[in-house]
Amino acid sequence: MPDEDFLAERFEAQRGRLRAVAQRMLGSVAEAEDAVQEAWVRVGRADTREVENFGGWLTTIVGRVCLDMLRARGSRAEQPLEPETPVPVADHPGPEQDALLADSVGTALLVVLDTLTPAERLAFVLHDLFAVPFDEIAGVIGKSPAATRQLASRARRRVRGAQATETGPARRRELVDAFLAAARDGDFDGLLDVLDPDVVVRTEVGVTTGALAVAKGATTYSRHITGVAVPALVEGRTGIALLRDGRVERTLAFTFVHDRITVIDIATDPERAARLEVTLL
Template sequence: MSSPDFLAAQFEEHRPHLKAVAYRMLGSLAEADDATQETWLRLTRSESRQIDNLGGWLTTVVGRVCLDMLRARKRRGEDSLEARLPDPVISRADEADGPEQQALLADSVGLALLVVLESLTPAERLAFVLHDLFGLPFEQIAPIVDRTPATAKKLASRARQRVRGATPPPDPDPADQRRVVDAFLAAARGGDFDTLLSLLDPDVVLRADGGVLTGGMQVVRGATAVGGQAATFQRMATAATTHPALVNGLAGLVNTIDGEPISVMSFTVVDGRIAAIDILADAERLAQLDLASAED
């Protein structure tokens, strides 16, 4: 095998991990692909024979690329993911296919967490993602953000406090999550408001993103207010065909009408109640997702 082919083969072994890092940093599957490709280009322009730890080098580079992309996004004044839901990662409810899919779904980094990460500064987000989610030491993170290791540690600590306060950990058993979602779906179909309300955490958050034509992401907070959307849930549950799916590793639904996707729903179940419902109903973005495996 020639040297370029050997380098390409080595990079491909790391690609799932690099895309997982980029996805958590950027919340966009397309941008994660762009960041991973840019990392490959930088590798081809480097003195690769002098790299002792290729995995560490690549993770550092993709971190720098993502940091630059986040800063550029803010300079351009683009809408953040606080104004739209991040791209969901969809798989069948009973499996996660392939190493890239498994890497993206690892640790159940749900849509709710990605929304919170978007509220952090780029440096805070990088420090938290690389240290807390991927275990990189602060000595390796510090030069990426042009800080000392002690300052990088403080960045991650601030981010951690905000994340923990906003996103309680979901129930770990997928079967328990699915039972709650199935009960929610049955209550919605039957118009059973009392049962539906009993399944909601008092502080439940509903985020619904219908795209720019609907004004972007709408947020509803509290069980009473979310329960007040019962008529909408009932219309969805009765008009659409619902397909159980994993959405970012959590129990979710892909809803279709005549085979065309109309929404993807993710449920964060905490202590047997639904603490968050995230709904992507933007037809343009749904068309870009690979939903075939979830609908089998």
């Protein structure tokens, strides 16, 4: 077996990419961290001596972990593909369209999240965003390469069809400032003004949905804050950092659709929050 320190060093060199894969797959910073850690546990139990493409091998491991996590959510039952279903060749876009789709997929996936099965999501994210061959993805989801290609094709059509509008940086900052001010003031109606009616809040311990529940939780929590909450970029996403004694103790990363806050990913664990890339605004 390879030296454990050497294996850990190789894994850490891939951690950023693996986290990006998991975050695209799961839509949650906290869950992505959990997925990467679980992948490391699995790597530690595996024999890597015959692995030729270490980065690709790690990507498939993270894919399997994410697939397990998505299926555990139990939000939708997967429907089996019919083996004779043809794959339209013209469905795959050219390089420029691929780049545009990859840039916008974060928001688009959140819009169509409930319309994608775990296998569709995995096939689309791994192939279209991270260039993993369908042959390798097929091994992860337990389907043939042709069926896997069709899964990605279905997901791609749904993503393209999502009618999500882009919220610009200035408007995102306005929404975060308004959210922060309303939470500080206990302004329940002010929070409802910036939250999507079906907003989702995800933390390490669970999920809260709906603007009423989220606004109630935000006003309740704000009364007990002892640190300083400031606007920030959290892993590149506009959000909020809670500082205590100058250190990041908690982060909120927002996703915006139609000029409303649709998803809030909260890292509540101080150690996890400290590992995130946070830039104060």
